Amino acid sequence: GLGHHQGWQPAWRSPQPESRYDVIIVGGGGHGLATAYYLASVHGVRKVAVLEKGYLGGGNTARNTTIIRSNYLWDESSQLYEHALKLWEGLSQELNFNVMFSQRGVMNLGHSLQDMRDIERRVNANLLNGVDAEVLSPREIKERVPLIAIGGDVRYPILGASYQPRGGVARHDAVAWGFARAASALGVDIIEECEVTGLLIEDGRVRGVQTGRGEIRADKVGCVAAGNSSTLARMAGLRLPLESHPLQAFVSESLKPCLDTVVMSGAVHGYISQSDKGELVIGAGIDSYLGYGQRGSPHVIEHTAAAIVELFPSFSRLRMNRQWGGIVDVSPDACPIIGKTRIQGLYFNCGWGTGGFKATPGSGHVFAHTIAHDQPHPLNAAFSLERFASGRLIDEHGAAAVAH
Numbered sequence: 264g265l266g267h268h269q270g271w272q273p274a275w276r277s278p279q280p281e282s283r284y285d286v287i288i289v290g291g292g293g294h295g296l297a298t299a300y301y302l303a304s305v306h307g308v309r310k311v312a313v314l315e316k317g318y319l320g321g322g323n324t325a326r327n328t329t330i331i332r333s334n335y336l337w338d339e340s341s342q343l344y345e346h347a348l349k350l351w352e353g354l355s356q357e358l359n360f361n362v363m364f365s366q367r368g369v370m371n372l373g374h375s376l377q378d379m380r381d382i383e384r385r386v387n388a389n390l391l392n393g394v395d396a397e398v399l400s401p402r403e404i405k406e407r408v409p410l411i412a413i414g415g416d417v418r419y420p421i422l423g424a425s426y427q428p429r430g431g432v433a434r435h436d437a438v439a440w441g442f443a444r445a446a447s448a449l450g451v452d453i454i455e456e457c458e459v460t461g462l463l464i465e466d467g468r469v470r471g472v473q474t475g476r477g478e479i480r481a482d483k484v485g486c487v488a489a490g491n492s493s494t495l496a497r498m499a500g501l502r503l504p505l506e507s508h509p510l511q512a513f514v515s516e517s518l519k520p521c522l523d524t525v526v527m528s529g530a531v532h533g534y535i536s537q538s539d540k541g542e543l544v545i546g547a548g549i550d551s552y553l554g555y556g557q558r559g560s561p562h563v564i565e566h567t568a569a570a571i572v573e574l575f576p577s578f579s580r581l582r583m584n585r586q587w588g589g590i591v592d593v594s595p596d597a598c599p600i601i602g603k604t605r606i607q608g609l610y611f612n613c614g615w616g617t618g619g620f621k622a623t624p625g626s627g628h629v630f631a632h633t634i635a636h637d638q639p640h641p642l643n644a645a646f647s648l649e650r651f652a653s654g655r656l657i658d659e660h661g662a663a664a665v666a667h
């Protein structure tokens with residue numbers, strides 16, 4: 264295989280775990296790898312270990328539909344996601360790895376007067392925050408998406424859409440590989456097949472983790488385990504306001520280019536884009552039950568396929584190639600939890616639910632700051648655990664779009 268070629272070098276090292284690090288990151292997904300990269304590259308923290316129970320990037324990073332946008336409603340959210348989007352725009356250069364970020368635009372359809380009022384409100388809020396946003400008429404939608412069924416005898420006529428031109432998609436695996444390679448080159452140890460089975464806590468401080476490969480010590484531990492965040496938190500006696508649900512997606516057989524933007528509909532309840540391989544990449548909402556199964560129920564797929572055919576009747580004869588699921592960590596206000604806990608040195612970055620891929624570089628950047636300084640970055644200060652006690656929630660169920 265490739266490994267026997269002369270001079271072939273792995274993209275990242277696979278060292279044995281050391282007994283002690285300055286910082287341990289639990290979770291080798293996009294957010295965890297980005298956190299480790301920025302800890303090393305921005306904050307000069309050299310002894311960092313990323314502990315991943317499976318293979319890096321194998322969780323939601325491998326399973327998401329890669330939609331990237333920053334058009335959330337509230338100031339706190341749109342500023343955090345816009346920070347991420349600006350990092351996306353230079354990420355391939357930063358990592359010297361093509362993450363295939365394609366700014367092909369993202370549109371969220373409106374099918375009722377209320378939808379259109381919400382769209383106008385969110386577009387104006389975006390513009391006030393310096394986020395690119397437009398309201399499209401049905402004719403402008405049809406010009407961008409010739410195959411979509413706009414009006415006439417459809418059950419949910421399309422009255423317009425919000426559109427973010429700088430939104431788009433990226434290659435999810437490449438993001439994990441790019442961050443892993445760059446972090447490894449800066450001395451970060453990435454250790455796969457190393458499940459954290461316990462958190463070592465003494466006198467209210469974290470002292471390290473218990474793993475399937477023995478104890479590893481550190482005075483700072485950042486947990487970035489997405490759908491498994493609640494189980495990790497329980498290891499520290501913490502209960503997080505999260506629910507873990509399956510979220511499914513599926514892809515069609517490959518087609519000639521027929522859709523060069525992202526179309527999302529909260530009402531009809533599905534979203535779609537076309538990958539560079541030609542597959543239609545389709546998703547919708549979470550399975551309503553709680554689960555860690557990384558799969559889902561057929562009725563959700565049937566509902567999603569019906570929604571897509573409602574929008575694109577000509578897709579009704581397509582064959583679907585693959586279906587899969589991930590575990591999404593959904594919070595009460597559809598916003599992340601990024602910050603400290605009551606245990607000194609223990610930090611959590613979770614609650615991204617169905618929409619954290621788009622935040623990957625921004626999430627890692629602010630979480631690295633939070634760990635390095637033991638204080639939240641201004642952009643994640645509002646996303647603390649305390650908001651669930653104070654009641655200062657940031658409700659983004661509307662902008663979280665389809666999947667919630």
Ligand SMILES: Cc1cc2nc3c(=O)[nH]c(=O)nc-3n(C[C@H](O)[C@H](O)[C@H](O)COP(=O)(O)OP(=O)(O)OC[C@H]3O[C@@H](n4cnc5c(N)ncnc54)[C@H](O)[C@@H]3O)c2cc1C
Pocket residue numbers: 289290291292293294295314315316317318319320321322323324325326327328329330331457458459460487488489490491495510511512546587588589590591615616617618619620621622
């Ligand atoms: C089907 C689907 C579609 C989605 N579509 C989009 C989209 O279009 N746009 C968008 O913005 N978001 C989307 N998301 C959400 C997005 O994928 C997630 O919010 C985001 O990827 C979560 O962050 P992460 O990448 O670090 O998670 P993950 O990649 O899941 O990383 C967490 C890692 O932690 C590891 N881990 C867990 N427990 C332990 C332990 N005890 N010890 C060691 N390691 C552990 C896991 O193995 C995993 O690799 C989608 C998600 C799914 C499932």
Ligand SMILES: CSCC(=O)[O-]
Pocket residue numbers: 328330331332546617618663664665666
């Ligand atoms: C899975 S929904 C994708 C998004 O949040 O834009």
